[in-house]
Amino acid sequence: MSASFLQRIAIRAGAAPSAMPSLAAKGLGGAPVMRAELPEEEAPEVQRVARRIARAAAPPPAEPPLPEPDEKAPVQRLPARRLSTDPDAEKERAEEEELGPLLHRAAAPESPERPDKEPTRRAAAPDPATLSPEDEQVPEALAHEPPPRDLRALRRDATSPAAPAAAPATAPIPPGGSDAPFPAGAAPQAAAETGPAPVSPFTATPALPPFLEGPAAPQAPAAERPSVVIEQVEVLIHEPAAPARPAAGADRSRLVRARYLGRL
Amino acid sequence: MDRQPSTHPVAFPAVAWRPALGTAELAAAEAATAAAPRPQRATALLDAVIERLEDAPMTPELARALSCGTREWLLHRAALRFRPDLTWFEANCDTCGAAYDLSLDLRAMPLRPAGAAFPVAWVETSLGRRGFEAPNGGHEEALAGEAGLDPRRRLLALCGLSAAAAEEALRFTEADCARIDAALEEVSPELGEAAASTCPSCGSAVAARVDPFRFGYPAPRGILREIHLLASAYGWSQEAILAMPAARRRNYAALIERDRQARSGRRGALP
Numbered sequence: 001m002s003a004s005f006l007q008r009i010a011i012r013a014g015a016a017p018s019a020m021p022s023l024a025a026k027g028l029g030g031a032p033v034m035r036a037e038l039p040e041e042e043a044p045e046v047q048r049v050a051r052r053i054a055r056a057a058a059p060p061p062a063e064p065p066l067p068e069p070d071e072k073a074p075v076q077r078l079p080a081r082r083l084s085t086d087p088d089a090e091k092e093r094a095e096e097e098e099l100g101p102l103l104h105r106a107a108a109p110e111s112p113e114r115p116d117k118e119p120t121r122r123a124a125a126p127d128p129a130t131l132s133p134e135d136e137q138v139p140e141a142l143a144h145e146p147p148p149r150d151l152r153a154l155r156r157d158a159t160s161p162a163a164p165a166a167a168p169a170t171a172p173i174p175p176g177g178s179d180a181p182f183p184a185g186a187a188p189q190a191a192a193e194t195g196p197a198p199v200s201p202f203t204a205t206p207a208l209p210p211f212l213e214g215p216a217a218p219q220a221p222a223a224e225r226p227s228v229v230i231e232q233v234e235v236l237i238h239e240p241a242a243p244a245r246p247a248a249g250a251d252r253s254r255l256v257r258a259r260y261l262g263r264l
Numbered sequence: 265m266d267r268q269p270s271t272h273p274v275a276f277p278a279v280a281w282r283p284a285l286g287t288a289e290l291a292a293a294e295a296a297t298a299a300a301p302r303p304q305r306a307t308a309l310l311d312a313v314i315e316r317l318e319d320a321p322m323t324p325e326l327a328r329a330l331s332c333g334t335r336e337w338l339l340h341r342a343a344l345r346f347r348p349d350l351t352w353f354e355a356n357c358d359t360c361g362a363a364y365d366l367s368l369d370l371r372a373m374p375l376r377p378a379g380a381a382f383p384v385a386w387v388e389t390s391l392g393r394r395g396f397e398a399p400n401g402g403h404e405e406a407l408a409g410e411a412g413l414d415p416r417r418r419l420l421a422l423c424g425l426s427a428a429a430a431e432e433a434l435r436f437t438e439a440d441c442a443r444i445d446a447a448l449e450e451v452s453p454e455l456g457e458a459a460a461s462t463c464p465s466c467g468s469a470v471a472a473r474v475d476p477f478r479f480g481y482p483a484p485r486g487i488l489r490e491i492h493l494l495a496s497a498y499g500w501s502q503e504a505i506l507a508m509p510a511a512r513r514r515n516y517a518a519l520i521e522r523d524r525q526a527r528s529g530r531r532g533a534l535p
Contacts, residue, residue, distance in 0.1 A: 020358070023472045
């Protein structure tokens with residue numbers, strides 16, 4: 001930030017141009033007043049279901065780290081809760097929690113050294129050509145069991161392209177920019193780049209998205225690639241019930257079959 | 265000194281916030297989204313959310329008299345009252361255009377205290393020793409309303425305490441301007457307003473402004489929607505709804521929505 005003090009005031013007042021972008025709250029996609037989307041309850045039900053299904057099929061975005069002890073389980077429903085102040089998104093999330101059993105996602109292995117403060121690449125997804133089921137983590141209890149063949153096929157089908165990149169440090173720029181008592185490129189930030197550090201007023205520590213690098217990183221090159229696995233996607237199709245009518249013909253035979261199956 | 269400084273002499277005053285009622289929330293939301301330049305919106309918003317400042321009742325005039333740094337500090341604090349848990353942000357890399365997310369603690373934004381001489385800085389210029397007051401909200405508003413002028417010299421004209429400040433601002437040399445600029449920076453409080461990082465996609469250095477107007481305040485639409493829900497469900501007036509705490513209004517609205525969804529779900533389940 002090389003603008004002088006008076007120039008910064010002029011920029012804030014709108015009297016001078018600035019090429020610097022502004023941060024927006026994650027999830028809002030800009031200032032609240034800039035949103036032009038329909039509220040969730042105004043959108044058709046079909047669109048909502050389609051969005052949920054699309055989210056389930058898409059690779060999980062970068063989420064802030066969570067301290068739950070069961071996070072290392074290889075297959076579980078994502079416990080991460082994306083920060084959002086959007087009431088529409090909150091409502092949709094609540095609905096999604098109600099439908100929890102329908103959507104299962106595989107959580108990528110959490111990088112143990114991932115700190116909290118750091119920019120993360122958005123929605124980076126793995127390259128399907130480089131994915132291999134052998135690279136994925138397996139629970140200890142299942143370590144010696146081969147995965148079923150149909151599961152392998154599902155995993156390969158459920159990947160999407162993209163390659164991640166390492167993420168660096170973040171630091172609030174102190175007032176005055178490079179001339180201020182806490183220059184952006186000085187010791188605090190340099191320390192942050194060397195590894196995780198406690199968050200201080202002038203530094204934020206780097207972190208990696210959970211699915212970018214895992215414990216298997218030092219192994220073969222293929223193991224360094226991210227992997228996103230959707231173990232199971234179940235879609236609930238809601239059909240209006242058919243009007244009741246007297247059983248006859250095919251219905252009767254259906255009833256017989258149902259009774260037979262019920263006895264089994 | 266030909267005139268007294270108009271900038272409030274306390275850099276970080278004691279603040280008494282207005283109660284978190286719907287009236288204050290709606291006033292803040294409307295101020296934040298008004299079709300006005302940012303300084304005017306800042307004045308209106310501070311007037312909407314602050315009740316007293318250093319035991320003086322808050323007024324638009326008092327909001328204008330606060331130094332620019334004081335106003336930014338208060339705007340950030342006001343944003344934290346509305347969205348205290350906000351830590352994740354997003355921006356686009358200005359090099360590659362890719363979106364990136366970053367976690368930032370707004371409470372940890374660096375804050376530079378005011379100089380000992382606040383709110384006045386004395387500078388030796390080519391025209392002699394001149395006094396300048398720390399820029400305040402009134403100066404920002406005046407600057408926002410003018411286009412085409414050199415904003416730095418315009419600020420020197422506004423902040424100069426000399427009777428001939430407007431005329432002298434045009435005569436100062438570039439070295440004078442730089443000295444005055446540095447002196448005002450030294451004497452003024454200031455809150456860090458940007459976050460620097462490295463783009464995780466292309467690796468280039470990125471910086472993004474941290475402007476609470478982009479994320480920190482409620483939108484009128486959401487409040488009006490909740491008023492509509494309560495008014496249509498219970499028959500309460502807008503005044504009565506806005507007189508209740510914002511959190512209670514939100515809870516009522518959530519209950520009404522849940523009931524409506526339950527009813528619509530039952531209807532959908534019928535043959």
